[in-house]
Amino acid sequence: MWFISLKSWNMFLTMGLNDWAPQLDHPIMMTECICNPISSRVKMAELLFETYGVPSVAFGVDAAFSYKYNQRLGICREDGLAICSGLATSHAIPFIKGEPVWDACCRTNIGGYHVTDYLKQLLSLKYPYHMSNITWEKAEELKMEHCYIASDYMSELQIFQKETKEAEEKTRYWQLPWVPPQEEAPSEEDLARKAAFKEKQSQRLREMAAAKRSLKISELENELCGLEGLLQQLDEVDEAEGTAVLARMGYLSRQEIESAALKVTQSLRKAKGESNEAEDKVDASLAEKYPLTLVPDEMLTPDQLKEKKKQIFLKTTTEGRLRAKQKRFEEETFKERQNQQDEEKRLENPELYLEELRSRYKELFEKVEQRKRQKTNGHHSNGHSSGGVGRGERLSAAQRERMRLLTTAAFDRGKGEDTFGARDEDWQVYKLMSKDNDDDDDKGQEEDEAELARVTSKLQELDPTFVPKSDQLPEHLPRSRPLTAEDYKIALGVERFRCPEVLFQPSMVGVDQAGLDEMAAISLNRLSARADIDESVKDRIAISILVTGGSSLFPGLVPRLEALIRQSRPYLSPLKVVRASDPVLDAWRGAAIYADSRGFSLQTFSMQDYYEQGEAGLRRHNIVYSLY
Structure with missing residues (x-):
């Protein structure tokens, strides 16, 4: 006989299953939780019978197998209650004469997964800059190592709220990898190397600037020679040929060439760093270049008036450009003089x-x-401005x-009346x-x-x-500082007992269902509806409450559960809560022993039953646990 759980599909490989012969020639024992949907049974049976060709299969509840195995060890009795808290669900199953009473069972969709996920969320909110380190696997590890069940949840919260010495003793720390920064002062060789490299870069920049300046001067000189040659050519030809020359070179008039030559001359003088002493001579020559601007309109013919408008426009444009250049030259001169004075002051007394x-x-x-x-x-002078600022300000x-x-x-008329x-x-x-x-x-x-x-x-x-x-940062903002080992330390204080508390208060994670203690009380109350069960039977069950499942490993769970269940029981009634010998593997051991018993073959659901009865047969299928 073979037994596997729903999570152990790799076991098929060790049972002789392979790609060229996907057939199993021995019965299968499958474990499930109570209230498992019948559709899950149907899909599992279809997979086992039609794909793997197993001869027969039996479905049993893992919590019941764990209870029966611990009953065999003498930890619990024939009449009792099994409280199983697993990964995703928790169950309460009462037993009478060795058989589970399914009508009185209770299930809550809360388990160890929710505890781990809640711990991960709390730590991620507390340390958002370490979220990449707080993985789900690490949260599971921290849960198993440090979490516990508080005997009194509110009292435990007050201890950490007051930040007492006891709270500090109960706090655990997880140190993340951290390498202290090593700041070494640069050596003289490094400083000399940096200074030489900086001087080399400066020299290279100066050479590039000098080459660029020389190229610019050469281009301006060539352009000026071309313009002067064009003016000389216009002087040597008559008006008709001059118009053709202007059209061929892209100019409209001689004045435009002269204006361009003047602009190039100014740029060339600036590139060479020469002073702008010829400005006055240029201004004096404007009247000679544009003589019609000084003649009244009454003394000019219509053609001369048109020419006068052109000359006025050219003269105004030239004067504006000259004024702008003069202004820029004065500003640059002032800045140079100011920089020179500042440099003299700095050299005289630097401090x-x-x-x-x-x-x-x-x-x-x-x-x-x-x-x-x-x-x-x-803009807020209408009375809506912020307080503390006067209108005059x-x-x-x-x-x-x-x-x-x-x-x-x-x-203003002195009458004191508004006649404006x-x-x-x-x-x-x-x-x-x-x-x-x-x-x-x-x-x-x-x-x-x-x-x-x-x-x-x-x-x-x-x-x-x-x-x-x-x-600069505002005063209310924190200044940056070098990171220390404390910045890489994760503290687990209140999270140690707050996360496992969801087993008793599922509403903390948004699950509106009963906790472990309420599940036990609900199962015992449901037994009262049966006529063949009296209060003495409930007392026998109450003295044999077994806690099993991976989530029952939290320290303090058994005393807390016993104290809470006692509150729902009559005064001075007997009560005993014990933990399974191995809460994680007892279900597997119990199912393995059951599958190896002689009566197991009579409890299976065969392939013939599957094809004859189908889903209805799987719905009625239940094994007898008292065959143990």
Whole structure:
């Protein structure tokens, strides 16, 4: 005879099953839990009979086999109650005269899987940055090593809530792999190597910049020579040929070539680093180039008026470009002069210069931030702005001036009456409310921001420890710190007894069913419905309660279960709860002994019965456990 469980399909290989001869010539003993759907029996029988050709099969309850095996060892009696808590389900099965009473059984869909899954969830929420290490297999291992059943759940919670010494003693730690960071100071050779590499890179960049500048100067000189040659060619030909030359070269007039030549000259002078002393001469020559701009319109013919408009446009464009170039040249000169002065101050007294830079940075930063606050809060001047900010602080200087004009406009006649708008000239007040002041404010803000950026760049260059305030973390946010071994330590405190508590309170994981103690009380109460069972039988059952299954291995489960069942029993009634000799393997041992008994062949469901009776026969199939 052979016996296998539902999870032991690999046993078929050791029973002689192979790919070329998938047939088994001996009976099979299958274990199942109570209330197993008949469809599961049908599918299993179909697989065994039609696929593997087994001669017969018997279905038995694993908890009953475990109880009968421990009865054989003298741990429990003929009348008793088996409480089996397995992987996914828990059962309570009463026994009378060695046979299970199926009508009084109770089942709850809670077991060791739910305990492990709950522990994994709690640890993942507690240590989200170590979720990859908290696997389901590791949670199962931690459950088996450290979890226990609290004798009083609420009292145990209070111990950990108060963080007493007892709570610290009950806390267990799991140290994750951690390698301390090794920070070694760079040696002189490393510093010298880095300095040489940096100098080499700087030299390479300087050479590349010099080559790029030389190439640019060469290109500008060639372009300028071409434009000057084109102007000289126009001087040597008549007007008709000159128009053809202009059309061939892509220009509309001689003035456009002169403007392009002027632009190239300015770019060439800037590339060579020469001063812009010829600006005045160019400005003086504009009047000579565009003589019609100084002649009144009454003295010009229609064709001359058209030419005058062109000359005015060209002259205005040229003057605008020259002014913009002059402005950029002045700004660059000012920056160079300022940088030179800063360098002299730094060389004269580096510490004082650095302190002045810090003070200047603080002043500019506060000024820029103040303007930003005013600009932001100014949009909420309707009374919905945040508290603590006055109206005068929310408004800029231009806005305050507008407000003053509007509030005084109605009383400017000295009568104290609101007659504003009665005269047309009253509306001239809006001409005073231009955006010039706003433009001035924006311009000043841009200048301050540019100066702040320059000072920030200087500080970052001179002080490696300087961090701009805009890059600093707010005060309420934690600063980064090097990780230590404590950051890689998983603490199991309240989780040790909170997770197994789901066996008694399944509602903790969302399962609205009875716990182990309630299941025992329900089974004993269901026995009362039978007329052949009196209170003395229930007393005999109560003194032989066997706890089996893998989830019964938690320390403290038997005393807790006994204390809770006693609360549902009459006062001073006898009660005894014991654990199976081997809660995990006793079901297998009991089924193996039963399959090896002489009466086993009479308890099986044969292939002939399967083909004759089908599902109805499997529904009626039950073995007799008292044949033990």
